[in-house]
Amino acid sequence: MEPLRRLDRAVACPLPLANVDTDQIIPARFMKQPRQAGYGGFLLHDLRFGPDGAALGLSLDDPARAGAGVLVARRNFGGGSSREAAVYALVDFGVRCVVAPSFGDIFASNAVNNGLLPAVVSEADAERLIAALEGGLDRLSVDLEACRIEGLPEPVSFSVDPVWRTKLLNGWDDLDLTLSHADAIRAWAEADAERRRWARPSSSC
Amino acid sequence: MPRTLVDKLWDQHAILTREDGETLIWIDRHFVHEGSHHAFAKLKSRGARVARPDLTFGVADHYVPTRGRAGPIPDEGVRRMVEQLTENTGLHGVHLFGLDDPRQGIVHVVGPEQGLTLPGLTVVCGDSHTSTHGAFGALAFGIGASEVAHVLTTQTLWQRKPKRMRISVEGPLTPGVGAKDIALTWIARLGADGAQGHAIEYAGSAVRALSMEGRLTLCNLSIEGGGRCGMVAPDETTLAYLRGRPYAPAGEAFERAAGDWLALAGDADAAFDREVSFRGDEIAPTVTWGTNPGDALPIDAAVPDPERIADPGRAAHARDALAYMDLRPGQPLTGIRIDRVFIGSCTNARIEDLRAAAAVLAGRTARVPGLVSPGSSLVKRQAEEEGLDRIFVEAGLDWVESGCSMCVGMNGDLLKPGERSASTTNRNFKGRQGPGSRTHLMSPAMAAAAAVAGHLADARPMLAGRL
Numbered sequence: 001m002e003p004l005r006r007l008d009r010a011v012a013c014p015l016p017l018a019n020v021d022t023d024q025i026i027p028a029r030f031m032k033q034p035r036q037a038g039y040g041g042f043l044l045h046d047l048r049f050g051p052d053g054a055a056l057g058l059s060l061d062d063p064a065r066a067g068a069g070v071l072v073a074r075r076n077f078g079g080g081s082s083r084e085a086a087v088y089a090l091v092d093f094g095v096r097c098v099v100a101p102s103f104g105d106i107f108a109s110n111a112v113n114n115g116l117l118p119a120v121v122s123e124a125d126a127e128r129l130i131a132a133l134e135g136g137l138d139r140l141s142v143d144l145e146a147c148r149i150e151g152l153p154e155p156v157s158f159s160v161d162p163v164w165r166t167k168l169l170n171g172w173d174d175l176d177l178t179l180s181h182a183d184a185i186r187a188w189a190e191a192d193a194e195r196r197r198w199a200r201p202s203s204s205c
Numbered sequence: 206m207p208r209t210l211v212d213k214l215w216d217q218h219a220i221l222t223r224e225d226g227e228t229l230i231w232i233d234r235h236f237v238h239e240g241s242h243h244a245f246a247k248l249k250s251r252g253a254r255v256a257r258p259d260l261t262f263g264v265a266d267h268y269v270p271t272r273g274r275a276g277p278i279p280d281e282g283v284r285r286m287v288e289q290l291t292e293n294t295g296l297h298g299v300h301l302f303g304l305d306d307p308r309q310g311i312v313h314v315v316g317p318e319q320g321l322t323l324p325g326l327t328v329v330c331g332d333s334h335t336s337t338h339g340a341f342g343a344l345a346f347g348i349g350a351s352e353v354a355h356v357l358t359t360q361t362l363w364q365r366k367p368k369r370m371r372i373s374v375e376g377p378l379t380p381g382v383g384a385k386d387i388a389l390t391w392i393a394r395l396g397a398d399g400a401q402g403h404a405i406e407y408a409g410s411a412v413r414a415l416s417m418e419g420r421l422t423l424c425n426l427s428i429e430g431g432g433r434c435g436m437v438a439p440d441e442t443t444l445a446y447l448r449g450r451p452y453a454p455a456g457e458a459f460e461r462a463a464g465d466w467l468a469l470a471g472d473a474d475a476a477f478d479r480e481v482s483f484r485g486d487e488i489a490p491t492v493t494w495g496t497n498p499g500d501a502l503p504i505d506a507a508v509p510d511p512e513r514i515a516d517p518g519r520a521a522h523a524r525d526a527l528a529y530m531d532l533r534p535g536q537p538l539t540g541i542r543i544d545r546v547f548i549g550s551c552t553n554a555r556i557e558d559l560r561a562a563a564a565v566l567a568g569r570t571a572r573v574p575g576l577v578s579p580g581s582s583l584v585k586r587q588a589e590e591e592g593l594d595r596i597f598v599e600a601g602l603d604w605v606e607s608g609c610s611m612c613v614g615m616n617g618d619l620l621k622p623g624e625r626s627a628s629t630t631n632r633n634f635k636g637r638q639g640p641g642s643r644t645h646l647m648s649p650a651m652a653a654a655a656a657v658a659g660h661l662a663d664a665r666p667m668l669a670g671r672l
């Protein structure tokens with residue numbers, strides 16, 4: 001995974017909606033596709049395009065904001081389904097950071113596993129950022145080391161779970177770390193098989 | 206230190222805890238489905254194998270057709286999804302409850318039904334409604350594809366311990382009110398993100414009195430209030446359900462396990478980070494009016510007026526939801542006409558749910574078309590033995606095979622744009638049942654009542670003398 005330290009003057013888009021669930025981030029019908037071709041075109045598909053395929057004028061599709069790297073939304077972004085495809089759609093579109101007052105739990109951990117930063121700000125700061133972006137501001141810098149968003153006259157601080165921050169800063173993948181504990185896992189599993197004999201599926205099937 | 210149920214489950218699965226507080230936990234059961242193809246692709250790219258195929262089970266549910274099962278699947282994309290699961294599970298020696306298996310069904314119905322889900326286990330699946338399995342006193346939660354790949358490779362997962370929350374319902378529920386109504390009521394009170402970061406334990410006499418089916422419905426909906434997992438402490442109801450299940454321990458082994466399971470109940474003086482309580486008699490049959498499960502109200506209420514909601518964010522949400530749902534402020538909920546009914550999904554398609562819907566529909570005719578899709582092929586068979594299928598068919602509804610079906614529409618069972626459904630599912634999100642679809646969530650009895658009336662309706666008068 002690519003480390004994320006600082007996004008410098010990234011194109012930023014407002015998404016002034018609460019409860020943008022993962023069904024909206026990527027509608028289910030697109031999830032049959034393998035990842036290779038990229039999921040960016042499916043991002044927020046039904047909010048962006050009408051049934052006839054015409055763009056509905058979301059700021060994401062404003063040519064002046066092409067290549068957005070940062071989205072700012074209202075509370076409970078990414079609630080609902082565990083589909084990691086929602087994160088693929090954001091990442092493949094080019095988004096590296098979503099700023100919101102709160103995130104769905106599963107979405108947030110999926111995000112971090114794909115190098116996407118879920119930056120939590122206060123409701124008031126989210127509103128200030130959205131207002132500025134709607135008012136014409138089109139770039140924000142996100143500094144993960146300082147946990148700070150720059151672009152307004154005063155920087156806005158955000159929070160992110162410290163473990164996730166370390167992971168994002170270093171581009172770490174859990175799997176390599178876990179495999180380094182292989183012996184501990186094996187020893188634990190052997191002892192546990194004695195402790196909880198009932199935990200294995202019954203072999204009568 | 207006194208411990209709650211989740212503390213005990215956590216302690217029993219913690220392999221090691223890092224300095225930063227992340228704990229590596231052992232996973233006892235891992236369910237995969239058609240949507241797990243991203244994770245299998247990751248395994249392939251690393252050249253990795255499934256570490257514990259004996260603890261991994263595949264279920265075909267998300268994309269399976271609910272009609273014409275005998276022939277090949279006509280839609281190529283859908284067929285590919287089902288075939289891919291067969292290939293991936295076959296390649297890694299994982300048992301699959303596939304399309305042709307008489308035990309096939311929705312993963313969250315099959316796991317409990319087969320006795321694969323047991324108290325005291327950690328259960329994960331790449332599906333957010335894995336919270337369902339917590340009904341047995343298991344630590345069960347949904348995960349994303351990267352985490353699925355991690356579990357497949359290592360049978361473990363890095364997790365941060367969740368905060369503890371208890372939702373208690375004390376005193377009896379009134380007749381015609383059930384687990385779905387409890388869930389929609391608490392989610393409406395706390396909001397769709399009300400339980401974020403928390404493991405929920407459901408308690409109180411009304412919860413204890415619920416059957417396993419009811420507890421499964423309640424835990425299923427935990428995620429809709431933002432909780433990643435929900436659970437009920439194991440008791441005699443749990444044990445009675447599990448005795449004789451195919452994959453559960455048998456005979457003496459069962460009785461020994463039962464001792465361990467009953468000991469999982471939280472200590473009387475254990476503290477929770479957050480407590481919420483309800484009285485059983487303040488819960489009414491509840492339906493949703495908006496675009497997330499927190500937009501719910503008792504059936505005798507009216508559509509809310511955004512102008513009278515003080516919080517600007519909530520008012521904006523309500524305005525947007527009413528526009529999408531094509532509803533007027535102040536309109537009585539019972540007046541909302543529907544086009545279609547769907548009785549199914551991992552939330553409400555177990556045998557008890559079908560019985561409740563049939564109790565309303567017996568001898569009556571549905572005014573709108575609809576689908577009844579049982580939670581598993583075994584539930585389907587049992588319902589047919591009880592004659593419930595005839596009640597549905599005589600009422601004019603379609604009795605189809607088991608799968609996720611119109612809950613998510615991945616198999617092609619969809620509403621048309623603008624159509625409105627009374628649905629026993631779990632998500633009334635925009636477009637969930639198809640682009641432009643409008644979904645009202647409710648219990649099986651309430652969905653059946655809506656089918657009979659042609660509009661949202663109180664099931665209680667229709668159930669009089671029938672319960």
Ligand code: SF4
Pocket residue numbers: 266267311312313332334550551552608609612613631
């Ligand atoms: S029935 Fe619906 S919610 Fe349940 S597992 Fe299937 S798609 Fe998910």
